[in-house]
Structure formats: structure tokens, C-alpha cells
Amino acid sequence: MTLSTGQRAAVERSGQDVCVVAGPGSGKTRVLVSRFCWLVSQGVSPVRILAITFTEKAATEIKGRIVGQFSQDANLRAQVERAYVSTVHGFCARLLKENAVRAGVDPDFAILDERTSLYELSLAAEEALDEYYRLDPVAFRRLVSGLNAFDITRCLLEVYEARRACPSRDIEPVDTITYAAFLERAEAVLGQSTKGWTPRQAETWRQILSWLEQARTLESNGDRLDRFRVLGEFDFNLNQVKAGPARDAIREIKNELLPQLKAALISEHYAREHQSLERILQRLDEIYRRRKRMRSALDFADLEEQAIRLLKEDETVRQNTANLFDAVLMDELQDTNPLQWELMDLVRRRCRFFAVGDINQSIYGFRHAEPAVFALYRDSIRAQGAAVDELRENHRSRPEILAAVQAVAEVREGVERHELVAARDAAHKAEPSVEVIAAFESQPAEPAEVVEASWIARRILDLHATLTIEENGGRRSLRFSDIAVLVRKSEPMDLIERTLREFGIPALVSRGRGFFESDEVTDLVHWLRVVSNPRDEISLAAVLRSPLVGVSDETLLRLKACGNLAEGLAACESIVEQPEELERLREARGHLEGARELSGYVSPDRLISPVLDASGYTGSLDARARANVEKLLGIRDLYACESMPLAVLTDHLERLRESQSEPEAPIGESTDAVNVMTIHASKGLEYPVVFVACLHAAVNQSAPTLCHLPGAGLGARWCDPVSGEAVSDTVHKLYSERTREREKAESDRLLYVAMTRAKEHMVLSFAAGKKMASGWPSAITGAFGIALDGPAKPAEIDTFAGFRLKVFRPDRRAESRADDRFTRVEAQPLMLARPALEEQFDSTASVTSLTTYWQCPRRYFLERYLQWPTDRTAPDVFQEDAFDSDTTMEADDFGRAVHAVLAGGPRDNLPADVLEMAGRFETSEFGWRLLRATDAGHECDFVMSFEGLVVRGQIDLWFEEGGELVLIDYKTDRVDPGSDPRRMAAYALQLNLYAAALQKMRGRPVNAAYLYMLHANRAVPVSVDATSLDTVRNIVEALRGSQNRMEFPLKAGEQCFHCPYYKTACPGGTKGSSPV
Amino acid sequence: MVVLTGPPGSGKTHLIFQQVCQTLAAGRSDFRLLVPSATMAEYIRNRLAREGYVFRPALIQTFSKFIEELTPDLQQASDAAFQAIVDQALESVSPACYTSVADLDGFRRVLANLIEELSLGGCDPATIHLVPGGEAIAGIYRDVENRLIRRGLTTRAGRLLSCLESNGLPGLSTIYFDGFSSFSNLEIRLLEALAKTAGLTITLPDSTGSASTLERLLSLGFQLRTLTRHRPEAPVVVVAAPDITSEAEEVARRILVHHAEGVRFREMGVVLRSEKPYVPLLETTFERFGIPVRFYFSRPLSSHPVIQFLTGGIDAALGGWDHEALLPVLRFGAAADPSIDRFEFKVRRNLPARGIAPLREMAHGGGVQHLLENLERLDSWRGVALTPPEWERRIADLTGIVPLETPRDGVSHNLAALWRSRTVALRQFQSAVSDAARTLDPEQAVTLDTFWRVLKGVLRLNSLRVPDHRRDVVHVMDAIEARQWELRNVFVCGLLEKQFPRYHSENPLLSDESRELLNRRGFRFRTTADRQQEEQFLFDVAVSRATAETVLSYPTRDANGEDNLPSFLLSKFQVKVSSQDVRPQSGPPRSRLYSASTSISDSLLQEQLRGKHAVLRPTAVETFLQCPFRFFGRHTLKLDPAPAAPEKRLDALLKGTVVHTVMQRWHSSDGGMEIPSLVNTVIDEICSSEKVPDNFRKELARIEIVAALMKFAEMAEPPEGWKTSAEEPFELRLDGDVVVSGRIDRLDVAPDGRAIVFDYKYSGGKRLKRIMAGHENHKNVQVCLYLLAASRILGHEPAGMFYWSLKGDCPIDGWHVSLADYEKIGAAITSGELMEMLEGSETATLGAASEIRAGRIAPTPDPEICRYCEFRDVCRARSVSKTLAAGDAE
């Protein structure tokens, strides 16, 4: 990386804390990355450097770049990979995880995203309010009436969040004035002589004096309300006081002292209610904390709060943490809030801190960023006599643009002087690089905003057609995606979007919060609601009319004739005649039934995707809408929704929709579209062409009902108990004043940030004419000396106050022309057909399963494939291989005991009948043969492959005797070999498989196989030959076919009477027909 | 005694497999092959069987099962039971240093894991006591041991110790260990003991994580055999997809392409670092593309619907049958009851409520009724104390009420798997109940509450894995499971920093420093660095599984559209390709273009419309004039929404009803009633009939309404001599068959017969302005219709008409024929102009009526109205305006 001299000086500065003031485009990130690398080159281990960034995005970028720098050195690279490069939150999370016990947090804590924390917080607020209301309804009433705020929940949430971001440890009372002091000062002023005044002036003065007299009488009077009344009566025309010191003094009373006194009286009057608010806020905090703890979760504020607490209260942890790092680097210092700064202070060591920032780009005051932190740090360095590095070279914008920035924005009060030096080689351009559009209302009335929007569109098309930009040393023509339209707030975006569309310009509007309002998302959420309960007719109608189903309103009307649309849908065949409509309804119903069956078992996205795919829904959507669909399908990750009942999930989505806080889905860079976004969102970005639009639109800057002022505490705007007017208490008053100042300064910086995004070309546009709420347009016209009152002109290129500009002053809409149309060819996704499925059968089976299947496929399906419970008592305890294992479900303890005895198991404490049963075999001919056997095996379980199927089974007994290999299977059931041929045939099948296994195990064919029927006490010979094995082969084939198709027809017969599903899970029994 | 080592893919498993084959071919079964997981054992058994061998399944088994067989008399505590015992110990020892975290699940889990780690590592309480900060751990550890003894339970460490005392397995010549990367100290002691009677062959990967185990084995006299790669590394492709969904789709696409070329699904696999976030996504994606798949992951048992049903039922019983909590239970339990949807809404409408009895009343028979009766039995369980075994029996019996409707055949494999999951879940529930019972003193009677708390803890820790033996499926597993697999095509997803490799943080209870201290005394506890190094090993495992191709993929952007940082593990691979955009095949998109001409044109339906809308209300007329579709939804289709949640019932509409009712009564008392008490009465009446909960929101509404109406009352007096009446009914026959019927909110009549009408609105001043403007284009007609009625039916002389907001400062606006008393209000117009307005509204009303009957229903969006319209998701006005805008530009 080649660095400029200034950059290099900053990167290599040592022996002091470093502060780099880095203007826009001056290579801030590059400096930070280089510092990291330089430290490493100086022998600092990468894992001993802490680099803090403001966003995840920046952390990712910086880490990627640093790793890239070390690609040649495997060892260093590995260390860099593990380096601490993260956001403040990331760092806190790591700190807390590693010291969880000392910090008192769950070692496995989750981090609540903003969405969830807001949700939890609002529940906590409701609970706290409700609790307070129940506890003291009278006080609650007083509080609400006093505040005149019926959206008290929102007010509380705002102030709660502000408090957490900038906690006040010590509250200092705000300077205020007492009633007595007010009177005293007023009297001092009013002691004027009125000599030489006109009678009218003297009369006014006299009235004021008499007002004061009246006020004076209330000083000792107990009724405070009278004071409010009297103060409210101070309603004099001060122009009728003689100009001069008297008028100035009385003005001061009116404009400063009186409001101060009012604030003081209001604070006093509502002291009790103020306390109530404090109590409610405290409860809110407790409840919120409890809720988070129950979820083992921390929100973003907790991360900072708890980390600071840990570091402050636990000196060992603090020492250890500080000792972990030889250097701390911090990006975007101007965006830091006091809490974050406190944290940095706890971990940084002297002369080891390196911070980069630009106070002029501090625009996050609403998120409690405090640019003063940066200023103080910088000044402290200067005060120590150390150097502050200022990077002035701008590598981004053309000189003309920078000059405009300097003329318009840099002269504003909120922007510090910090000269930008153009460091980019820019080829000469005939057209000016800066344009101004001042749009006027058109006749017949089309608002100036509409005219402005049309001219923005017009200019986009013109620039798109004519402008070329530099890229990789060459030039290429401008793409739409090279253009950004920046606005201060999101309201005008709709108009801009609509206008761009009219002009055929592809646009990507980052409106921010409209995710749940978009068509595609509402369609799918309604689908979920219908799955949850189709009797919700609004949802069902929404779905039926949507492209998911797409039926007509007439059909809807017909369905409704059933009483409820859901009932209509259920009976659609008898209602709807139009074939296409009917087909769609049927299909929808099929999907609905399918989804309802799966509901609860699968993640909600799987309830959506079948209908989505089948209807080709996404096919007609644009890139943004497709991205929104993807985002919605991602709900599986957003919430722990798998275990959430669908109705709860849909309610939750509804709540999120109401909170309007969900941003639309991001879309990839591949789309060639103009970017429309807020200035805030553009911070850190750059575009070849930037429109700073709707400059006339100001943001509403009224202070909230409740506020938090660091150092002063909670403030509120209350109702004047007499007039009912809203009056700020002392803290609120001070807060409003400070906020006004701060916002004014920040507004200046916002303009600065917006203008410095442009690389090649910048257009400044606004609707002129009306009383403009914001000071920006006049700043522009003032700086360039553009007169707005002359006749409207579409375009002129001229030199204004030394600047070559193109200025448009249109008073009618721009036209879109036929040759402007762009046919956008969006790449269509590849359609993939579902594969034909084969071999969806199981790879393993037990011998018993095969015989069960042979006896009745339905029973096999229930008993073996699904392991359906046979009765409603508890099934066996689950084991590793309970499925399809070789223990039959009805095998009772008796049978098992007999088998165990025959396998040579212990005989103690066994019931006599077991021993007797076993004895039958032992004393039989086979028992005797077994005693003589040369080799034998009991209860041999085995695995073998038969026709590619892995079969498991268990051979009761085999032995070799007299040169014969004999196979025996004991049966303890009461099957009568003579009268139950089917069952016997099944047993025979079993034996054939055993024989096949035994043959392989012993390496010789089985000579004889017997079923030993212990009840009947007789051996039934079974033939184990090639033909019998063929039958088994066929069964395996049939089973596979069944499993493939999932078809298991029932085979009714005598065996049904022994089947555990007879008349329960088997339709054969439930139909009432006799199986035989 | 041999240790085979080598990097992943060097053929260690292959070699062992060969040896096992040879042994089996020789007809011998005096060996064991021990592997880490049951699925691996199954995989190897199947492979051997397919090679033609017939053998006893126990020859290939897990190490745990092997140890279990050696110690058949011991009863090992399940993980969940062990956790429950640790929890009990923590509660009873309760060391001060853990007070702030003792209630946290995560902490308890870390503690239980640590105690298990210590015990397997052969570190007893006395030893850990000596480590800095180990005192508290030792205390709990000791208590856990005592509790285990008291309950007759043991741990894996206990089993190992007991094995060491026995004499090994008789008759084994060889034991192979494959797939392990390390052994704990106790395990090594067992290996040492086993080696006395059998030949041991152990494979260990050539990784740092295995180094200490290897060292230990070598010191015991094992011989080292090092293998080098036996087959060439399969080519690797790195795929970057724009986002995680596209990444999954790309994997699906490639699988389908291979499959079409003849590769079996079973020859392909996906290897993940961990379950989240890919498993749910792959489930969905593979299902969408029709790819059969088997996941080697388990999911939390407690999230299974069957378990939720059971726990929900018991929770509801213990919580006094709160209807909202009970609803999901009823939904699941009576899913087959056709009336369940209707029942659900009935219950929702009635929320909040408690108790079984009211539900039974709502149910009217059917499955719901039956289920409720079953659940009601639980009532008798509350308050009794039973011994854990008795609770075990009772709760086990409860599973009988889980509905299991008859399975059909011909369904998809996925659905069958889902049915199967129910049985498995039920079984696991049973075993969890037993586990829970086992952790408690069997003699000591406890209440359901106590037993339930323990059982829920156990359930939370249980996981569910549903068996799936389908032959031709794509295998999805984590890198640890993948160790012994070999597949043709392997996909490794999620190669992002922090996902693969994962970053490990230090153990919060036993720091690396303490671990090193212990390790210096002969223990072998893994430090953070050890765990970190294992990430590389797991990656090597993942990329060495394929014989034909490995695809490594990652999403370039995260869910917020921010760039991801690709895994640094990818740096050595050069080839990088992009994913392709794919979608499952479907028909053409079926968007129906709703346009301005959308209408009901079928004559039969139009006939119906005529009947339905023979008489119109003024509000309905206005609705139509503002948006025909809204009228269609509200008055023709009368779409019935889902019941509102209790906290949402007191919405603007209901507040409006309160205000109107108050006004009506107040007027009928001639303003004699006190507004505050009147509001109290009305709001209580209405809220109780609408089941609005009595909470701070209701109070807010009350305060707001009282404040507004008090303001109103100050101004409400009619001019001297005028008479006021409220809610005057009328039926106005306009032209021919158009009838408008309604009530005039307020009618003030002067002694000379002049009349003014008022329409009360529960909305703010802004809306009032809009309504006024609406009269210009005849979108609003209400007061005009009132005044027409007053003049035509009641015979008064029209003199003025006003809208009066009953909110905030109660602004009023309207028109009057220069009435002196209304000088400051509304606009003064001539009576000619007033008549013109009335006629205009009449014409508009007649036009509306005829259009309604002609079936006009096209939406006419107006942002101000649409924002609050209940049909805004139904009408598709947003797309209408988009298409219209596009159309305009043509």
C-alpha cells in the first residue's frame, strides 16, 4: 500500500496517543489497516492489537484487508486471523463470555437483535404500566392527565433507551429560578421611571406593574394554581413599551425569566408525577432485565453496560484485559457515545491508543453518538503538546465538487473548517460537474416537489446517456447503479420511486422500514395465517386473490355464499363451475391441507415453499420483491419459531408489522438500478453520480414528551394545570434547547456528508417557492449567488460566484421521451425439474419385518415402518436400534425367558412353567442331539446382505451333529401347526433367511431346519431350499416396491384377529367388515 | 499394540476395514471394531454386509456400548439426568462465588460439562480443589458423586473405573479403535488394561488435538505406523453465492446435475461445521427441489409437537387452565375435529379466560370435548404429593391422550418420517420421565410442581433423532460425524469466518491457566488453543471425504446484505466460481391483473347484489364513494377477520362506539348527566361485553375520552331557543328504488323550523379537514344525506351541516347559511349553494347505488384512506397503483 506523506506520518507516529483527523475520501480505512500492519512490522503480535470499528461491515472489511496484507507469511497470517478486530459490541461480548461467572451473565448468553429487544422491551413497558395502574389508579390518572400523552408506552421506551445509552451517574439539579427571585428581578427592572413616555406607553407600563402587584400578592398565598393563572396572564404588547433598556429588560422577563419560572413551577407542581415516572421506569428496567435473564439474553446496551461494570468493579479483569493489548486502534471515533468511550478508557493504556475520525461526519446524534468525545480527545492531545494528524487529501471527488462542498457546507456553523485538497487526477470535462435544480410549482397546479422529482428523473436519463466515468484506467459509460439519490428523510422516497418508474428508470429504494408492508410479504404472512386457521376471512381472501391462487372476485363471492370463505373452499366443487378457477381452488386447498398437516413439525418456511413454488409466484417479482420473499422464508432463523405455535408466530409477525421497524431485504449488487436512500444510509459509501435531493424538506425536530438529559435526568412536557397548554419542566426545557443546537449542527454535517459522497458529478435539487422549512436551499443559492426570483429557466450553464454550474429552474414537469425506454432483461432463474426417485426403500430390514410384511403389508407399515403404538399405554423405552429390530412387539416376557434358559442362561428364581417349557426341548430328540453336537451356537444374532438388503436376525440354535448342520427356531406361542398354515409359512420364511445366513457363517449348507413348537412340543421340519429362498427374494422385492411408493395394502385374513391394529389403526378393522 | 496415524484421507479407516474383512473372511469373530457413534457403526456394518460377510452386529459397535456391556450391572445417568443431579448439587452446595449465575441454564450446563470432563480426565474433587478457584467446583463435584451413589447411578467415568477393576473381555484377540481423535485419561487407562489381553489397533489423526493422546499411547509401548495419503485429493471447487439461500440452492442444483448424470444420491453428502444455520435451510431447499436426504443431526425433543402437547397440557393444568395457553394444546390434540377452527376463534374471542368448564360449553361435543374431559383429569393431580415412581407412572399414562390419527399410505416419505417422529418422541418422553424420577429420592413424596420442574429440565436437554434407513439419500452431517465417511461428491457449506473455523472462548469455570496447571501434573485438559487448532483438522476432514469432487461454498453477503468475510481456510484454493440462480420448475406466474375495470359481471351475482344492497346506510355509501373495493369487502363479502387479541380490542372503532353511545345518552338526558360518570358507565359496559381487559390501556382511553368530551360539553349548547335531538332515525327514498337509511347523530332545530345536522366523528382535526375536502369531489356525503333527510322526511328547512370531532380539542367544521351563532365556525354559504351541495350528494349517492348494483368493485386507492383500511392486503391496491403508473407511462 503506498501512502501519502501525511498518511505515513500518522501511521508511523509513536510515543504518544495518536489522533487522526481524516476528512472524507482521505483514506481513513487505509490508514487504520496500515497502522495495524506497521505495528506488526514493529514486532507487535497481531493478537495483541485490539481494533475497534463502528459497524460489523467495517470490521469485516478491515479484517479482510489486514489478512490480505499477510498472505505471504503463514504464521503471521494465522495470528492475524485470530486478531481482535471487531465492533465495540463484539469486543464486549467476547469479554463477557470469557468472564461470564465474574460478570454474572450466562456463559451461553444470546444477543438479542434490535427487533427482539424492542419487542421484549415493549412488553416490559406494558407490564410496568399496568402494574402501576393497578397499584395506584389515582396516581396513574394524574400522571397521564398531566402528561396528556396517550402513547405513554412509546414515550417511556424512548426515554428508557436514551437513559441507557447515556446513563447519568450523578444528577445535578438544573439552574432554575424561584418565584421570589423572579419577582425580585422583575421588580428591579420595573422600577423604571416612565418620564417622557407617551401616555399609551405609560399605560402599558402601568398594566405590567399591576400584573406584578398581583403576582406579588401570590408569593405568600398557598394556592399554587393561581400562580399559573397569573403567569398565563402576562400577555402584553411589548412594542408598546418605550424602546430602550426598559423594553429590553421586559423582553428578557418575557422570553427568558418567565419561561424559566414556568418551567420551575411546572417541575414543582408535577414533582409527584415525576417520581411516578421514575418508579415506572425503574420497574420497566427490572421487568425487562428479568425477561432477558429468563431467555439468557443480553441486548446491545447490556453488552456495553455489563462490560464496563465488570471492568470497573473487577480490577483483576481490567488489568488482565488491558494487559492483553499492546495497541488499541479505533475507527470512526466521532460516532462513539460516552459509554463506549468509557469502555475504551478502561482498556487502553497510555501512548497505545490510535484513533481515526472526522468530527464533520458525525451524524448519529439520534443514536446518542457524541462528537464532543472526539473533540476532547483531539484537544487533549494538542494540550499535551503532541501532534494531531490531519489528512486533508481527498482521493474521491473531482475538484469542482470539493470546491462546492467548501462553498456550501464547510461554511456552515456545525462543520469545522478542514480544508479538503483534491488529490485525484480528473480528466477535463466540458460539462460542469455540479448542478442545481430549483423546481417551482407548475401551472396548472402541480406541486414543486412533483416537478423536482421529474427533473431528477430527466437528469438521470440524460447523464446515463452522456456521462462516462473512469474505471481501472479506462472509461466506461455510466450505469444506473453508479447513481445515488440521497434524501434527508424517507417520506419523499415514494414520489421519487414513482417518478423514476414512470420514466422507466430502474430504482432500488432503500426505504428502510417497509418490509412487512410489501405485497409479497403480506401475501405470505396471510398464507401462514390461513394455515393456522382458514376461518380468518381477511387472510383467506388476501391469499385467494393473490398470485398464490389467483381466483376472481366473482369466485370469492360465490364461495362466500357458504357462509364463510373457508367452508366455500372446502366445498368448492359444488359451487364453482369455471374449470380454471376450480382447478386453482383445488390446488390451493391441497396445499393448505398439506401445510396444515405439517404445521408444528417443520419450520414455517416449509409451510410456504410448496405453494410458492407451485404457483410460480416468484417468477413475476422484481429483484427486491424476490429478496423480500427470501427474507421472509428466513424466519426459520429469525425466531425460535419451530417450537412456536403458528398462531403465536403470526401474531408476532403482526406486531412486528405494527412496529414498522423491519427493513426491506437487501439485494445484491448485480442489479443495475439507481439507488435511492437516506443520507444516513449513505455514510461510508461513494457514488460516481450523486443527487442530493429534496433539500427543502426538513425533519420534524420537536422534542419528545419525555426526555433524558445526561447529568440532569428525566424531563417531561406537562399540561399547564390552568391553561392546559404544554409546558416543559426545567430539565425538558434545557434538553429542548440543547437538542435544537445539536440538531442544527448535525444538520449542517449531514449536508456535508451528502455532498462528499459524489465522485464525478453532483446534483443538488429542491422544491423552491414555498416557504422552505430547511435552510439548505438558501445555503446553496447563497453560496453560488443563484437568484430564484427571475423567470423560470430549464437550464443554463454559467459561472456563479466563481463556480461553473449548470442551473435548472423549471416550473413544469420534465417529460419522459420515447427513446428513453430501457427494456430491462432480468436474467431468469434456471428451472429445475424434480428428479425421478428410485431406491427410496430402506437399506436394512430385520427378518421379522420381512415376515410381517409378507403376512400383511399394512401391519408391517404400522408396526415396523412407523412403529405405531399398538395400544395407548406406554411403548418400550427407546433404544439405539429399537426400529426394525428383531424383537417382536408382542414377544412377551415368558417367551424371552424360555429362550434365555435354552441359551444356557441362569435358571435361578425362574417360574416353574418357564423351566418346564424349556425342559420340553431339552428332553426332546433335539435336546439329546445338541448334547452330542461337535459345534453349536445359541441366540446368534447376525447381519448379512441379502439381495443388497442388509438383513438382521437372530438364530435361536444351530448345531453340527452326525455330520449334519441343523437349524432350530423355538416358538413359544400357541400356534397350532395344523390349523394355522399361514403363520407356519411365515415362520418357514424366517428359517430360510436364517439358513442362508448360517450357510455363509459356517461355509456349508444347512442340512435340516426345524421349528420347535414348544406348546405342542413337536418339531416341524421346514424345507430350506433354493425355491423357498426365491420366495424370500420376491418378498424383498415387494417390500422395496412398497417402501418406494409408500403403498402398504392390507391383507385381511385370519391373522387380523391377532393383529394389534385390528379395529384401531387399520382400516380393515374399522370398516366393520370381518377379515375372514 | 499399534497406533496408526496420518492426515485425514490417508486411509486409516480403509486399512482397518481391510483388516476386519480379512478377519471375517477367516471365519473369526474374536475381535471388536469400536467407533465413536452409532451411525458410524451402522455405516460400517452395512458396508461389511454388502461385501458379503455375515457377522454378529456386536462386532462393530460404539465404544460406549462396549463399556456398557462390560459393566452390565451399572445404571448410567443419562446426560439430562446428570444435569439434573448437578443442578441439585449446585442448589444444595450453593457456593457464594456462583450466586449471581446459579439460576442460569447456560452456567449450569457449563458446570455439568466441566464435572464430566474432570471425571473422565481422572481428576477427582480433591485435586481440583487445589487449583485456584477450584474450591467451589470441588464442593459441587463431591456432592454430585454422593448423589449419584445415593440414586444408584453412575457416569461414564464410573463405568470406566469399574471396567478397570474387571478383567476385560474373554476371548478377544484384537480390538480396533477407529474414528477417535483423542482419549481421556480414564479411557487410556482402560486401553492399557485391555491391551493386556487383546491386541489393540488404534487410529489417530495426525493433528495437534491428538498429539497428547498419541504421546501417551507411545509411552505405553504402542508402535507407531504412519500412513501417507493413499488416494489423490479430489479436486476442490470454491463457490461463492450471493446469499445463504442461493448457496443452498446451488448445492441442490449441483446434486441434481450429478444425479442426472447417473450419480446416486447416496454417493453425495453435505458436510457442515455445525447444525445452525444450514440444517433447516437445507431441509427446505432439498424438499423444494425433490432431493431425498438424511440428516445426521438431532433436534431438541422439547420442540416436537407431541412433547409440546404434553408439556402444554400439564403447564396449563398447573397454571389454572388459561385458555390462551391451552389453545395450542387443544389445536394439536383435536386436530381431527372438523369444528376445531371455529372453536378456536370462539375461544379467542373470549380471551382472556380460564377454566375447563367454559371451554366445554363452547365445544359442544366432538374431539375437543373428549380431549377436555381427558385433560380435566389432571386437575386431581394438583395438590397431591406422590413418590417419583408414582408420578412416573401417572405421567407415562398421560401419553395415552396424544392423538395419533390413522396413518394413510401413499404419502410422501417426509410425511411418513414425521409420523414416525411422533412415536419416537413419545418413547423419548417416557424415558425422560423415568430419568427424571431416577434423579429424585424414590421414597420422598413430592408435588406435581416439583416433579414437573425436574422433568422439564430433563426434557429440555433431550434431543430427538428420528431413524431413517432409506437407501438412496443425500447425507447431511457435521464434520465430526464425517470422519469415517467416504463419498463421491462432498459439499461443505458455510465457509465463513466465525462459522468455519469457529472461534472458541475460554472456559469460564476452569481457565486455560488452571488447565495448564493441571496438565503439568499429568492431566490432559484441552485449552482454548487446543480447541482452536482442531478447527483446521475438522476442515481437513471435510475436504478429504470426496473421491470425485469437493465443493466448498459460502454466501458473500449476510442476511442484512452486508459483506461476509470468507473463511481464511479457503485461502489456499484458487478456483472460484459463482452460483447460479435456480428455482424449482413451476407453471407460469398466475398474477391476475386487477385493474380499474375489475367488476362483478355475472348476471346472477349482480342479481344478488341488488337484493343485498336494496337499502344503503350513509356510511356504506361513503365507503363506496371512497373505494368500491372496500365496500365490496365490508358490505358485500362481509369478510370476517380473525378475532382481535384482547389488548387490541379497544381500537379506534370501539372507542368511537363508546363516544357515540355516550353522546346519545348525554343528549337524551338533555346534557344533564355528568360526562365523567357517563363515560365510566358506558366504557365499562362496552368493554365488558367486548371482553376488553381492565388494564391501563382502558384507563388511558377513558381519560382521553373524558378529557375530550368535557371540552365538547363546554361548547355543545345549541343557540338560544334551538332544540336538540340525537340519533334521529330516517329512511330516505331517493330516486326510484334507492333507499338510504340511518340515524342523524344530532339534529338542532330552530323555533322557525330551520335545522342543522351534526355528524360526530371520533377522529382528529386532520381527518376532519379531509372529510371537508371530500365533499368537493363527492367522496363524502354523510352530513348531506342527514340534512336531506331532515328536510325531506322531517320537513325542516336546511340551514347547516357540521362535522364535529370528539377527540382532542374537539374541532368542528362544516357549512351553514350565514347563521349568526355559527359565525366563527365552518363556512358561511348561501342556501342556494347549500341546496347545490345536497343535490350533488344525492346524485353521487344515486350513482353509487347504481354502480354497486352493477358490480363495480375496483379499488381506488387513496393513501390516507388505505393506511387504515382493513382490506389493504386484500385489494392489492399497491400493485394496482404500480401497474397503473407503469401503464400511464406507456
Ligand code: SF4
Ligand atoms: S386499501 Fe385502499 S384501495 Fe384497498 S380496499 Fe382499502 S381503501 Fe380501497
